[in-house]
Amino acid sequence: MKAVSLEFRHVSRRYADLVAVKDLSFEVPAGKICVLVGPSGCGKTTSLKMVNRLIEPTDGQILIGGRDIMAQDPIELRRGTGYVIQQVGLLPHLTVGNNVAIVPRLLGWDAPRIKARVDELLALVGLDPAAYRDRFPAQLSGGERQRVGVARALAADPPLMLMDEPFGAVDPIVRERLQNELLRLQEQLAKTIVFVTHDIDEAIKMGDLVAVMDVGGVLAQFGPPAEILANPASDFVARFVGADRGLKRLSLTCVGDLNLQPPGDDFRPRPGQPLVGRRATLKDTLSQMLDADVSAAVVVDRNQKVLGVVTYDQIAAALHDGGSGAK
Amino acid sequence: MLDFGWMADHLDDLLYRTIQHIWLAGIAVGIGFVISFALAVLAVRRRATYGPILAVSDILYTIPSLALFAALVSVTGITLLTVEIPLVMYTLVIFVRNIATGFDSVPADVLEAANGLGYTGRQRLWRVEVPLAVPLIVAGLRLAVVSTLGLVTVTSILGDSFGGLGFFILQGYSRSFPTELYFGAVPSIVLAVAFDVLLSRVQRRATPWARPLMGTTV
Amino acid sequence: MLDKTITWLTDPTHWAGPNGIPVRLFEHIAISSVSLLIALAIALPIGLYIGHTGRRTAFAVNSANLWRALPSLAVIAIVLPITSSIDPEFGFKVYPTVVAMVVLAVPPILVNAYAGLAGVDRDILEAARGQGMSERQVLSRAELPLAVPVIATGIRSAAIQVVATATLGAVFGFGGLGRYLVNGISQNDTGQIMGGVVLVALLVIVTELLIVLIQRLATPRGLLLATTASAAQSPG
Numbered sequence: 001m002k003a004v005s006l007e008f009r010h011v012s013r014r015y016a017d018l019v020a021v022k023d024l025s026f027e028v029p030a031g032k033i034c035v036l037v038g039p040s041g042c043g044k045t046t047s048l049k050m051v052n053r054l055i056e057p058t059d060g061q062i063l064i065g066g067r068d069i070m071a072q073d074p075i076e077l078r079r080g081t082g083y084v085i086q087q088v089g090l091l092p093h094l095t096v097g098n099n100v101a102i103v104p105r106l107l108g109w110d111a112p113r114i115k116a117r118v119d120e121l122l123a124l125v126g127l128d129p130a131a132y133r134d135r136f137p138a139q140l141s142g143g144e145r146q147r148v149g150v151a152r153a154l155a156a157d158p159p160l161m162l163m164d165e166p167f168g169a170v171d172p173i174v175r176e177r178l179q180n181e182l183l184r185l186q187e188q189l190a191k192t193i194v195f196v197t198h199d200i201d202e203a204i205k206m207g208d209l210v211a212v213m214d215v216g217g218v219l220a221q222f223g224p225p226a227e228i229l230a231n232p233a234s235d236f237v238a239r240f241v242g243a244d245r246g247l248k249r250l251s252l253t254c255v256g257d258l259n260l261q262p263p264g265d266d267f268r269p270r271p272g273q274p275l276v277g278r279r280a281t282l283k284d285t286l287s288q289m290l291d292a293d294v295s296a297a298v299v300v301d302r303n304q305k306v307l308g309v310v311t312y313d314q315i316a317a318a319l320h321d322g323g324s325g326a327k
Numbered sequence: 328m329l330d331f332g333w334m335a336d337h338l339d340d341l342l343y344r345t346i347q348h349i350w351l352a353g354i355a356v357g358i359g360f361v362i363s364f365a366l367a368v369l370a371v372r373r374r375a376t377y378g379p380i381l382a383v384s385d386i387l388y389t390i391p392s393l394a395l396f397a398a399l400v401s402v403t404g405i406t407l408l409t410v411e412i413p414l415v416m417y418t419l420v421i422f423v424r425n426i427a428t429g430f431d432s433v434p435a436d437v438l439e440a441a442n443g444l445g446y447t448g449r450q451r452l453w454r455v456e457v458p459l460a461v462p463l464i465v466a467g468l469r470l471a472v473v474s475t476l477g478l479v480t481v482t483s484i485l486g487d488s489f490g491g492l493g494f495f496i497l498q499g500y501s502r503s504f505p506t507e508l509y510f511g512a513v514p515s516i517v518l519a520v521a522f523d524v525l526l527s528r529v530q531r532r533a534t535p536w537a538r539p540l541m542g543t544t545v
Numbered sequence: 546m547l548d549k550t551i552t553w554l555t556d557p558t559h560w561a562g563p564n565g566i567p568v569r570l571f572e573h574i575a576i577s578s579v580s581l582l583i584a585l586a587i588a589l590p591i592g593l594y595i596g597h598t599g600r601r602t603a604f605a606v607n608s609a610n611l612w613r614a615l616p617s618l619a620v621i622a623i624v625l626p627i628t629s630s631i632d633p634e635f636g637f638k639v640y641p642t643v644v645a646m647v648v649l650a651v652p653p654i655l656v657n658a659y660a661g662l663a664g665v666d667r668d669i670l671e672a673a674r675g676q677g678m679s680e681r682q683v684l685s686r687a688e689l690p691l692a693v694p695v696i697a698t699g700i701r702s703a704a705i706q707v708v709a710t711a712t713l714g715a716v717f718g719f720g721g722l723g724r725y726l727v728n729g730i731s732q733n734d735t736g737q738i739m740g741g742v743v744l745v746a747l748l749v750i751v752t753e754l755l756i757v758l759i760q761r762l763a764t765p766r767g768l769l770l771a772t773t774a775s776a777a778q779s780p781g
Contacts, residue, residue, distance in 0.1 A: 075445050078443055083443030085440060088440070089436035089437045089438075089439055089440025089443075091441070092437065092459065102444050103445060106446070149440075152444075389705050389709075389750075390742075390746060390749065391712040391745055393709075393716070393723055393727075394745045397727075397729060397730055397738045397741065398742045400738060401735040401738060470613075473614040474613075477617060477618070479616075480618040481617075481716075483618075492619075496622045497716070499622070500622065500625070500716075500717055505626040508625065511619070512620075512622035515616050516616060520615070522614075527610075
């Protein structure tokens with residue numbers, strides 16, 4: 001299903017004694033990942049849950065593909081929206097295969113179609129269908145469970161996915177792997193994804209657009225990660241992204257995006273100079289240069305052919321030339 | 328000491344009383360389960376009712392069965408109602424708590440995921456909560472069946488038309504005839520133990536996806 | 546029905562003599578206490594041992610659960626001829642009931658003693674050992690106090706069970722408050738039946754309150770605070 005846009009228009013959620021979300025407005029174009037990030041109590045999870053009406057907004061409108069969610073039946077809405085949570089919530093009494101098949105079954109797909117889809121999705125998230133289809137959740141590791149959770153959310157090919165700290169419950173190594181896999185999947189599927197996290201680094205890595213929220217449900221800043229890092233809109237945002245936001249920005253740019261001049265044929269890398277691929281981030285490159293105590297790094301392609309050289313000055317310049325925020 | 332000839336002569340009666348025994352218990356367990364299920368769903372959906380429901384059933388439980396049967400005699404005479412009302416009440420005590428606890432044992436993230444996936448309330452109850460509550464429901468069933476079988480013997484004080492195997496116990500006692508006494512006592516124990524073992528197998532089969540549960544505390 | 550009950554209860558003749566309320570009450574309480582004490586003496590040591598050492602758990606829990614399956618009336622009935630031939634006087638009326646009561650009271654005490662100890666957080670015990678407590682001190686100062694609530698619940702359950710079975714003893718000639726129920730049914734005397742029911746209910750309530758009181762006193766203060774705090778938070 002083609003991805004859709006998502007829009008929050010002056011959305012608020014009030015409870016008797018507190019305001020969880022206050023006048024939230026932003027727009028996510030189809031096929032983009034929008035990350036809601038902020039400290040505890042900023043209303044990011046509440047905002048997410050209002051999209052599939054697990055929580056109802058008290059004010060404002062939420063539009064999916066231009067349609068007001070209040071005009072739709074909540075059950076239909078949920079079946080048409082992928083939802084992934086931190087503890088995953090796999091139904092323990094169903095096999096992995098049957099878990100993934102839940103929404104297709106609710107929608108009345110026929111059995112052969114369901115089976116094919118289940119296998120397709122398991123393979124997509126990196127789990128061998130034959131091996132995992134008939135296992136039970138209790139037999140899986142945390143990372144495997146999360147993958148099944150994502151497969152389950154994708155089962156009915158929803159145009160919109162909601163993810164609430166999906167990688168929070170696994171260890172950092174698994175988390176990084178899962179993040180990379182999601183980004184890879186996104187290249188293939190181009191879904192509209194709303195992703196909640198409290199981790200600014202995850203937000204920067206995953207988001208095409210980032211919404212920084214403050215306690216009390218207020219939107220502090222909305223924009224691409226590079227923009228937020230380069231120009232924090234307030235002290236709160238500046239503090240939240242961290243004093244090292246300069247370095248963080250460096251992680252958004254690859255050496256391959258710089259203007260690299262291939263050196264002459266008689267060029268040889270000096271001893272200690274690190275060799276980096278085109279995809280290496282400026283941040284990692286800088287880190288390796290500092291480690292090796294050299295003043296430049298050499299960029300090579302897959303065949304070890306030298307593409308160019310990166311110096312401290314070039315890195316600093318990249319930071320200040322108006323933000324080449326390409327990832 | 329035991330008159331086996333007498334026993335051999337009365338095998339038909341034994342069969343009759345055994346069937347009566349199971350029948351009286353079965354009615355109570357069946358009705359009790361249905362009522363308890365409804366009460367448990369109510370208790371879990373509306374938390375406010377949980378406390379009072381449990382409190383009332385706890386009070387009922389502490390009243391000795393003999394007293395309850397005796398008390399009803401003045402109200403409903405010596406009828407099937409007098410037998411079944413207390414039996415049903417005692418099953419409520421066991422079932423409501425077990426079923427409600429069973430529903431409570433469903434992890435919160437599973438419920439949240441189920442909501443997010445798009446189950447309706449009713450679908451969620453039958454396809455998610457009930458299956459996951461099954462282990463505790465079966466544990467409750469086992470307890471209820473066994474205790475009801477025991478209580479049926481007590482109904483023999485109400486007269487010949489009830490009592491199941493307890494009939495022989497009382498007869499044997501009043502006639503000072505140990506053979507008849509054992510004729511009733513031993514089969515009633517065997518019956519109760521047999522159902523206990525049978526249901527414990529069912530209990531173990533009921534959860535292919537989880538590790539076996541420890542013996543539940545009182 | 547209510548006035549018949551009140552009439553019966555207030556009739557002074559019912560308070561005097563060998564079939565009087567005081568006598569029956571005493572019989573009931575006496576046999577219950579004795580049986581409960583015997584059951585405690587058997588079940589507590591075994592349950593605590595199993596719970597503390599973790600040995601033979603499956604066997605104990607399973608057999609305890611099996612014992613719970615036994616119908617009380619049948620147990621009394623089985624013991625009756627045996628004990629009456631040994632001791633015609635008490636063996637007929639008292640011993641069978643006592644045996645049945647002990648048999649039925651042991652499982653709840655045993656299972657809860659085991660579960661209470663087994664349920665104590667192992668980390669706490671490890672911390673206690675780490676601080677230098679001997680095994681015995683760990684048991685007496687850490688494990689047991691923390692297990693008190695669960696153990697007490699088991700004893701409470703057993704006490705109720707015991708009082709109930711004592712009423713059944715009347716079916717086989719034992720006295721106690723059950724006598725009024727059995728006699729009342731055979732004599733079709735509603736006043737006596739309901740009087741008996743009221744007395745039994747009162748006795749049960751008092752027993753329950755007494756044990757709850759003892760449980761309160763025996764529970765370490767820290768635990769009491771913890772449970773009231775969580776009870777206040779968990780309305781759901």
